[in-house]
Amino acid sequence: MQKHKGFRDHFRQPHAAWAVAFAVVVAFMGLGLVDPILTSIAKSLKASPSQVELLFTSYMLVTAVMMVISGAVSSKIGPKWTLLSGLFIIVVFAALAGTSNTVAQVVLFRGGWGLGNALFISTALAVIVGVASGGTESAVILYEAALGLGLSVGPLLGGQLGAISWRGPFYGVSVLMLIGFFAIAVMLPKVPKPKRSISVLDPFRALRHKGLRTMAVTAFFYNYGFYTLFAFTPFVLKMNAHGLGFVFFGWGVMMAVFSVFVAPWFEARFATHRTMYFVLSLLALDLLVMGLTTAVGKPIFVALGIMWSARAILITSVILGGCFMGIMATLLTTGTMEAAPVERSVASSAYSFVRFLGGAVAPWLAGRLAESFNPSIAFYAGTAALVVSVLVLFSGRKSLIAKHH
Structure with a gap:
C-alpha cells in the first residue's frame, strides 16, 4: 500500500478544483439549511412529521x-453546462419553496430542487476527480471537506434564518446557489466532454x-441510518430553530x-x-442508544457523577454520529471510485442512484413508524439498516480486497 500524502498536499489544487469545491x-449548505426548520414547517403548515419528512423523500427520490x-x-452538453444547469434549477425551485402555502407545495418544489441537485x-464529484492534482484520494478528501463544511455551516445559518421565518432558509438557499452559479461560470474553464456518449443504461x-454493487447496496442501508439521524432527530429533540441549528452545526463540524x-x-x-465494518457498527450502536433514550424519555445515564438528561444524550449521540459519518463518507466515496472498471461519472451515477434511494425511504418511513408506534422504533429501524449494511459489505468482501491492497 502506498504511503499517503501529507494533509497540505491534498489541498494544493488548481483554481478549477477550488471553484467546484x-x-x-x-x-x-442547502441541505443543512432546511433541517432546523422541519418542526417549524410542521407547526406553521399544520402537517404531521411524516408529511414534513416528504420534503426529504421527494428531494432524494x-x-x-x-x-x-x-x-x-453531461456527456451531451459537457460537465460545466451540466453543473450550471443544476445550480440554476436549484435557485429557481428553492425560491419557489419559500413562497409555498401548503406542505404539498413545499414537497413538490423540493422535488424540483432534487432535479437540480x-x-x-x-x-x-467527477469534475473534481478529473481536475484535481494528487489523484483520486486528494480529490475525494477535497470533495468531502467541502461537503462537510457545507453540512456544518448550513444548519447554523438555517437556524438563524429559520428563527425569523421558516421561509428564510429557502430564500437563503436560492441566494447561495446563485453565488455558486456565478463562481462556476467564472472560475471553472471548459471541461472536455467524455470521449464517448454515456447511455442512460x-x-x-x-x-x-x-x-460497485456491494458498495452501492452498502451505501443504501447506510444512508437509511444517516437520514434517520439527520432528518428525524429534530422531531424528538423538541428544540427551536436556533437550538437545532447549533446541534447540527456540531454534527457537521465533526463530520x-x-x-x-x-x-x-x-x-x-x-x-x-x-x-467500514468497525465504523458502521459504532454508528449502529449510536442509533440504538438514541432509540433506547427516546423510549425511556427520562435521565438514564450517569457519567462522572452527572445525571445526563435524555436530550443531552440525544445531542451527544447526534454529534458522535457526525464523527462516524465523516469517516464513512470518505471511505465510501473512495471505495466506490475504485470499485468498478468503468468511467468515474458512470460509477458515481450508479452508486448515487442506489444510495439516494436509501435516503428517500428513511425520512418518511421514520415519521410513519413514529406515528404508528413510537419514535424509538424509527431509531431501531435505522439501527437494523446499519447492521444490514455491515452484512452486505461482508458478503462482497472478496470483490473489494483486491481493490484496497
Missing part, C-alpha cells in the same frame, strides 16, 4: 432517479460489477473534521472495508 460547499440520467446529460452533485450495466483528518489515517493503516 466552493459550489459543493454551497450546495450542501428525484435526485436518485436523475442520477441515472445526469451522466448522459442530481445534475450538480453527480457531475461535481450505463449505470445499470455498471452495477453488474460486484464490487468535516473526521472526513478530512481521521478517515485518511484509517485508510493509511487498515483496509478500507475493514474500517
